[in-house]
Amino acid sequence: MSEPTMTEPPTAVDLADRRVRKPLARRSWLRRLRGTSAGHPLWRQPLTVVSVTILVAWLLIAALAPLIAPYDPLAQHAATYLPPSGAHPFGTDELGRDILSRLVYGARLSIPLALVIVALALAVGGVLGLVAGYLGRFVDEALMRLTDLVFAFPQIILAMAVSAAFGPSTRNAVLALVIVSWPVYARVIRSAVLTVRGEDYLHAARLLGVGPIRALRRDVVPNSVGPAVVLATLELGNAVLMLAALSFLGLGPRPPAPEWGAMIALGSHDLSKWWVSVFPGLAILTVVLAFNILGDALRDRIDPRYAKGRET
Amino acid sequence: MTATTTAAAGTRPAARRPRVPNLVRFLGKRVAITIGLLWGVTVVTFALVHVVPGDAATANLSEQALNDPAVVAAYRAKWGLDQPIWQQYLHYLGNLLHGDLGTSQQTGRPVLTDLVQYVPATLELAVPSMILALVVGTAVGMLAAVRHGRASDQVVRVGSLLGLSTPPFWLSLVVLYLFFYLLGVSPSGGRLSPQFAPPPSVTGMYTVDAALAGQWAAAWDAVQHLVLPVLVLTCLTVATLIRFVRSAMLEVLQQDYIRAAYAKGLPTRTVLGRHLLRAGLVPVITVSGLAFASLLSGTVLVENIFGWPGLGQYAFRSATGLDLPSILGVSLFVALVYTGVNLLVDLLYGLIDPRIRLS
Numbered sequence: 001m002s003e004p005t006m007t008e009p010p011t012a013v014d015l016a017d018r019r020v021r022k023p024l025a026r027r028s029w030l031r032r033l034r035g036t037s038a039g040h041p042l043w044r045q046p047l048t049v050v051s052v053t054i055l056v057a058w059l060l061i062a063a064l065a066p067l068i069a070p071y072d073p074l075a076q077h078a079a080t081y082l083p084p085s086g087a088h089p090f091g092t093d094e095l096g097r098d099i100l101s102r103l104v105y106g107a108r109l110s111i112p113l114a115l116v117i118v119a120l121a122l123a124v125g126g127v128l129g130l131v132a133g134y135l136g137r138f139v140d141e142a143l144m145r146l147t148d149l150v151f152a153f154p155q156i157i158l159a160m161a162v163s164a165a166f167g168p169s170t171r172n173a174v175l176a177l178v179i180v181s182w183p184v185y186a187r188v189i190r191s192a193v194l195t196v197r198g199e200d201y202l203h204a205a206r207l208l209g210v211g212p213i214r215a216l217r218r219d220v221v222p223n224s225v226g227p228a229v230v231l232a233t234l235e236l237g238n239a240v241l242m243l244a245a246l247s248f249l250g251l252g253p254r255p256p257a258p259e260w261g262a263m264i265a266l267g268s269h270d271l272s273k274w275w276v277s278v279f280p281g282l283a284i285l286t287v288v289l290a291f292n293i294l295g296d297a298l299r300d301r302i303d304p305r306y307a308k309g310r311e312t
Numbered sequence: 313m314t315a316t317t318t319a320a321a322g323t324r325p326a327a328r329r330p331r332v333p334n335l336v337r338f339l340g341k342r343v344a345i346t347i348g349l350l351w352g353v354t355v356v357t358f359a360l361v362h363v364v365p366g367d368a369a370t371a372n373l374s375e376q377a378l379n380d381p382a383v384v385a386a387y388r389a390k391w392g393l394d395q396p397i398w399q400q401y402l403h404y405l406g407n408l409l410h411g412d413l414g415t416s417q418q419t420g421r422p423v424l425t426d427l428v429q430y431v432p433a434t435l436e437l438a439v440p441s442m443i444l445a446l447v448v449g450t451a452v453g454m455l456a457a458v459r460h461g462r463a464s465d466q467v468v469r470v471g472s473l474l475g476l477s478t479p480p481f482w483l484s485l486v487v488l489y490l491f492f493y494l495l496g497v498s499p500s501g502g503r504l505s506p507q508f509a510p511p512p513s514v515t516g517m518y519t520v521d522a523a524l525a526g527q528w529a530a531a532w533d534a535v536q537h538l539v540l541p542v543l544v545l546t547c548l549t550v551a552t553l554i555r556f557v558r559s560a561m562l563e564v565l566q567q568d569y570i571r572a573a574y575a576k577g578l579p580t581r582t583v584l585g586r587h588l589l590r591a592g593l594v595p596v597i598t599v600s601g602l603a604f605a606s607l608l609s610g611t612v613l614v615e616n617i618f619g620w621p622g623l624g625q626y627a628f629r630s631a632t633g634l635d636l637p638s639i640l641g642v643s644l645f646v647a648l649v650y651t652g653v654n655l656l657v658d659l660l661y662g663l664i665d666p667r668i669r670l671s
Contacts, residue, residue, distance in 0.1 A: 047470070145348075149353065151650070152646070152650045153353075153643060153646065154606070154608045154609040154612070154646055155609050156612050156613070157631070157642065157646065160612070160628060161357075161360065161631040164631040237477060241477075245479065245480075245613055248481050248613070249612075249613075249628065250632075261479070264479070268481075268485055271485070271489050274493075277482060278486070280482075281478075281479060285477055285478055288479075289477035292477050293473060296473070
């Protein structure tokens with residue numbers, strides 16, 4: 001004899017109903033990261049796990065550089081161009097400096113500088129994009145023409161010109177890369193703002209007397225965070241690459257700083273000493289690849305346009 | 313373009329007629345935008361070179377000459393650097409309208425002459441790379457989309473990420489090490505081996521010029537010099553293209569008409585070749601405009617390593633020497649190419665996808 005239980009387990013219809021009633025706005029970008037609707041969570045994807053591991057490893061290497069590096073990265077020894085061996089696992093360069101040690105210390109330049117470049121470009125581009133998207137009209141028009149102008153230069157040529165003009169140094173290389181990269185953020189943030197701007201709840205807020213600053217802070221900014229995070233992650237790899245390219249051309253951190261791009265340039269003097277440039281190149285490759293895979297995974301997760309059809 | 317639109321208009325009802333004036337208006341607007349953009353480029357470059365602490369005199373004169381105020385003053389006077397900036401700018405703009413790009417402070421030649429020499433060398437690298445990248449990128453991207461989720465798709469995805477993450481200058485060194493130093497099957501750099509004289513200049517591209525002059529040995533030598541730099545540039549460009557093609561094709565594959573085409577019993581070949589390729593090409597064309605711009609960026613680094621005397625090397629020397637007329641010349645040329653490619657892209661849309669109106 002079975003009595004109907006007081007609390008029945010929810011039926012499929014109930015569940016579906018609950019899902020429908022769940023307000024859309026609540027499904028914020030952070031929630032999508034954890035998301036279960038489109039495939040596995042991020043930490044179940046092997047590629048993502050590998051890339052995060054690589055990045056964490058590099059951050060540890062950068063933080064613990066003095067403990068890890070077997071030699072002083074700037075110390076010159078009589079033994080120049082030693083091929084990889086037990087004493088010097090990655091060999092030595094034309095001044096007899098230990099390449100492994102320089103590589104380890106190089107992580108202290110490339111990774112933090114990439115973060116600084118992206119943070120500054122995001123700040124500049126983000127604010128301009130917000131303002132342009134929200135105000136619209138001629139502010140928007142003027143800003144978009146300005147981004148067109150920057151896009152019309154190939155990135156590296158503009159960065160090269162700025163960096164050369166201000167004089168090669170770490171600070172000026174960062175400045176140059178911020179100048180060439182802010183428009184991407186401005187465009188993305190602007191279009192995120194434009195999609196929100198037409199929403200009814202924003203009109204409602206305005207009717208309730210919510211001022212523009214508050215509307216930006218409460219409604220517009222949170223909706224732009226997702227795309228900004230994705231773009232910033234993807235751009236981190238690009239920043240590492242561009243910085244290396246500038247210093248490869250001699251327009252980055254001054255020698256003898258152990259910058260990876262500059263180390264590769266040293267290897268171009270004598271092709272037979274392959275180890276001089278191969279290892280710094282692999283360092284760049286692993287860092288950039290890790291950032292790119294992570295950025296891709298984040299984009300799949302946060303931006304539903306890309307997630308569609310990817311995980312079936 | 314005009315011919316095809318009029319032909320299309322002819323087959324349609326009379327109401328469709330005003331398409332040609334639309335095209336003219338569209339082109340006029342684009343030309344106006346381009347001129348505005350070029351003007352912006354001159355303003356930005358001028359401002360950039362003048363707000364910075366260094367100037368061309370300190371960048372180009374020797375230490376000894378810099379200590380002699382008379383020499384510095386003479387140098388400034390010679391290049392007009394002693395005049396107020398707005399006067400320099402107006403002077404430059406006036407000359408520009410007459411087609412005079414000024415004189416390069418490094419080569420001492422008119423910038424236009426320099427460009428005519430260096431641009432074909434870069435085009436000789438960029439055009440084959442772009443064509444190769446388009447063909448390979450479309451094919452591989454399509455394959456990955458069709459094989460979505462399978463092992464081959466994963467391989468392509470990781471491979472294209474790898475291509476995006478490789479520093480181009482490092483890849484250049486690696487292929488040089490492999491094919492020149494180890495295997496000895498490729499020249500080390502430059503455009504031509506020393507035993508050949510440059511062919512009489514017609515297009516400025518050695519391969520084409522040598523073939524035109526009937527110097528087949530020189531032409532073959534020039535082709536061999538092209539292989540490695542083109543390979544590196546193709547790898548860079550193809551990585552971007554594959555990713556875009558793949559996601560664009562995935563989107564198309566989900567459309568109802570693809571399912572309908574399969575349901576009709578059309579062979580896979582027809583569905584992919586006619587329905588998928590055509591619809592998927594629109595985004596491909598968009599991104600190829602961008603890819604061409606990044607290709608030009610790549611040439612700066614690749615030319616540096618392969619000792620290729622092209623626009624990238626010229627831009628590098630101009631930038632480090634703060635050579636304003638040359639920097640402006642290169643910037644204007646590149647901006648012109650950029651807008652030209654974008655215009656071409658927009659016009660191609662209409663050809664490939666009749667649903668898109670020029671607006």
